[in-house]
Amino acid sequence: MDRAERLSTYVLRLADNSLILAQRLGEWVGHAPALEEEMALANFALDHMGQARMLFSLAADIEDKDRTEDDLAFLRDSIDFHNVLLVEQPNGHFGQTIARQFLFDSFYQYQLEALSASEEPRLAEIAVKARKENHYHLRHTRQWLVRLGDGTSESHRRMQTAVDDLWRFTGELFSRDAVDEWAAAAGVGPDPATLVSRWDAYVDDALAEATLTRPNSGWMASGGKEGRHTEHHGFILADMQFLQRAYPDAQW
Numbered sequence: 001m002d003r004a005e006r007l008s009t010y011v012l013r014l015a016d017n018s019l020i021l022a023q024r025l026g027e028w029v030g031h032a033p034a035l036e037e038e039m040a041l042a043n044f045a046l047d048h049m050g051q052a053r054m055l056f057s058l059a060a061d062i063e064d065k066d067r068t069e070d071d072l073a074f075l076r077d078s079i080d081f082h083n084v085l086l087v088e089q090p091n092g093h094f095g096q097t098i099a100r101q102f103l104f105d106s107f108y109q110y111q112l113e114a115l116s117a118s119e120e121p122r123l124a125e126i127a128v129k130a131r132k133e134n135h136y137h138l139r140h141t142r143q144w145l146v147r148l149g150d151g152t153s154e155s156h157r158r159m160q161t162a163v164d165d166l167w168r169f170t171g172e173l174f175s176r177d178a179v180d181e182w183a184a185a186a187g188v189g190p191d192p193a194t195l196v197s198r199w200d201a202y203v204d205d206a207l208a209e210a211t212l213t214r215p216n217s218g219w220m221a222s223g224g225k226e227g228r229h230t231e232h233h234g235f236i237l238a239d240m241q242f243l244q245r246a247y248p249d250a251q252w
Helices: 003-026 035-063 069-074 094-115 121-149 153-169 178-186 192-209 231-246
Strands: none
Touching: 003 035, 003 069, 003 094, 003 178, 003 231, 035 069, 035 094, 035 121, 069 231, 094 121, 094 153, 094 192, 121 153, 121 192
């Protein structure tokens, strides 16, 4: 890979995380347990969609293959997506969504903090904006984690089960390959391994406040960054890409 290929791959991973998470959060519209939460989750989805659009546009400019942000979102197959497995996991009940969001948001906050100092100026600009948005997301999801974890015996049980079920997807957040190593060496983005200790401390503090037990870190699922996804990913793309694929090049 040359520099442009490495950089576009790195940016696409970030874009795919935001796009897939936006789709998941958008599924709550009309289904959230309260109107306030429906509006909050819808706004989080819009934030991630906005981030995805900026990142896709940047990736398209870098790769210079005459592809647009729409091409990258709607005309790639599952194997060509590089999001982490955590963001594609089903919403489940409200507590499961909160657990997924908290685990990702807490990682994403530290990743964005590092990306804000990226030597790639456009990526740094996107990260600065996204960091402000994610700060609110994380505050919101942590509050709900504590409220449900330290709530009734039923809410506590459900939140503990949700955290336990999703924990196996957290290891991939900090895995690194040749692209990550190149990005760290080039000053483009952080080495994911350098974010572990801060994430651990923050998550441990939040789980303790929520009276939840941190799961044991045994086997971890991975493969999303390389294009190997769970069965859930295909269903997301089927919903998201149907119209564009059914009516290619349509103008509205």
